[in-house]
Amino acid sequence: MADPMKIRARLQGDKTQVIVSMSHEMETGQRKDAAGKTVPAWFIQNVKATHNGKVVFSAQFGPAVAKNPNIGFRVNGAKVGDKIIMNWVDNRGDNRTDEITVTPA
Amino acid sequence: MNRREALKTTGGSTVMALLVSAGLIKPTDVFAQATDWNKNAFDTKNLNDTVKALGGTTATLSKDIVFSSAPDIAENGARVPIAIVSNIPKTDSISILVEKNPNSLAATFFIPSGTEAFASTTVKMGQTSNVYAVVSADGKFYYATKEIKVTLGGCGG
Numbered sequence: 714m715a716d717p718m719k720i721r722a723r724l725q726g727d728k729t730q731v732i733v734s735m736s737h738e739m740e741t742g743q744r745k746d747a748a749g750k751t752v753p754a755w756f757i758q759n760v761k762a763t764h765n766g767k768v769v770f771s772a773q774f775g776p777a778v779a780k781n782p783n784i785g786f787r788v789n790g791a792k793v794g795d796k797i798i799m800n801w802v803d804n805r806g807d808n809r810t811d812e813i814t815v816t817p818a
Numbered sequence: 819m820n821r822r823e824a825l826k827t828t829g830g831s832t833v834m835a836l837l838v839s840a841g842l843i844k845p846t847d848v849f850a851q852a853t854d855w856n857k858n859a860f861d862t863k864n865l866n867d868t869v870k871a872l873g874g875t876t877a878t879l880s881k882d883i884v885f886s887s888a889p890d891i892a893e894n895g896a897r898v899p900i901a902i903v904s905n906i907p908k909t910d911s912i913s914i915l916v917e918k919n920p921n922s923l924a925a926t927f928f929i930p931s932g933t934e935a936f937a938s939t940t941v942k943m944g945q946t947s948n949v950y951a952v953v954s955a956d957g958k959f960y961y962a963t964k965e966i967k968v969t970l971g972g973c974g975g
Contacts, residue, residue, distance in 0.1 A: 741920075743920065759854070767930070770929070770930070770933055771928045772927045772928065772939075773856060774925045775860040777916060777923075777925075777942045778924055778942070779897045779898070780897075780942075782939055782940050783899070784937075784938065785901065785937065786933065786937055788933050789932055789933065804855075
């Protein structure tokens with residue numbers, strides 16, 4: 714399984730700021746390795762954040778998203794102690810799910 | 819037979835179910851295949867084609883889309899941080915396009931109602947380029963643009 718995401722979810726007022734660092738090569742499929750062979754495309758395609766069973770944010774990535782990408786978003790209606798679950802799936806079907814507990818800012 | 823071949827056969831989903839119950843593939847493999855990814859949108863080469871692939875017709879320039887954080891000059895094109903805020907009511911998606919990249923669309927963020935119309939990420943830019951923030955709201959498309967200069971290109975080519 715891929716390396717875990719590093720996630721921070723901080724409640725400021727009524728908004729929870731979530732910042733996620735994902736660990737992924739995000740190969741475009743255009744790079745050549747030292748031997749001159751094209752490295753195949755390998756990249757996160759779908760990202761999803763759920764809170765209390767509801768999808769609160771989601772994204773589709775292409776290979777132009779940076780290696781080891783960061784993603785940030787802001788949700789309403791979360792309380793300190795709530796869990797936010799992050800999930801990503803890549804073009805090979807590999808996936809990663811991690812959760813974070815909302816903390817005060 | 820791997821899962822891709824299984825899906826392509828007639829009655830592929832039945833084959834998938836049989837393979838899962840036979841223990842030959844994991845249920846997570848099935849869910850991974852079922853995720854939506856807008857391949858057409860990620861193959862487009864310019865703003866208008868991307869907007870069409872995202873389900874729109876044209877995009878209108880809007881002052882209510884803000885690059886809340888984006889460099890004027892990116893030292894490293896492999897990793898350009900971009901944050902976008904949309905003040906357009908009923909925003910349901912925000913997309914980042916890099917005009918001079920091999921394909922325009924870098925990412926699309928979906929904003930369910932109740933979530934702030936804000937998204938940030940890091941993108942690769944091959945060279946100095948206009949970057950577009952495209953917003954869909956209530957069936958219409960809008961955009962804002964900013965040039966980001968790149969001193970060291972980031973596509974590894």
